Amino acid sequence: MTEPSPRRLSEDIAALLLHERSLSIGEIEALLQGRGFALLIMLLAAPFLIPSVPGLSTPFGAAIILIGACLACGRKPWLPQFVLRRELSLEMLRKILGVLIKLLRQMERLTKSRLPFLHSGPGMVNLIGLGIASGGIFLFLPIMVPVMNTLPTLSILFLTAGMMERDGLFVLLGHLFGAAAWIYFGAWLLLGKAGVDFLQGMF
Secondary structure, eight states: OOOOOOOOHHHHHHGGGGGOSOEEHHHHHHHTGGGTTHHHHHHHHGGGGOTTOOSOHHHHHHHHHHHHHHHHTTOOOOOOHHHHTOEEOHHHHHHHHHHHHHHHHHHHTTOOSBOGGGTTSTTHHHHHHHHHHHHHHHHHSOOOOTTTTHHHHHHHHHHHHHHHHTBHHHHHHHHHHHHHHHHHHHHHHHHHHHHHHHHHHTO
């Protein structure tokens, strides 16, 4: 007898829409328990790709930092009650999940098991957790820099997808996006807007 195919990440996320009501982060965590905290990280990061979803920066950024820090320290992820109680309306949930499902479906076409030393080698999960926490810092802080949220969000999404799908290439891309976020922010601090505009014009 053949084993059933594992559920894709997008299917697990899409299942949340079946509830047809607002959900708290704590409820979402419980519903995604089969996938651990990995899918929850992706859901917390997805709103930062949507400019019109305000008010989530502090709780979601803090949650990503905490989960990443726990992974980096080799501990079970934990979230405080003020994050777990944060409720998402059905309208906001649909908007966030719509963006995340589209992105996951694109990723699923590209992910495959490869470069295992990058996702399961000694200390690699800890390094992935550090990268996730690092990206969360940018999302937590009110940094008023154009497109600043995009690079750390992509870093978090690639790191998490690579960890879940055992794809070392995605993990590597996640680390590269994370490094690019720090370089971009550093360039902004050192050169100001004119310098960053010049750098952007070179690509």
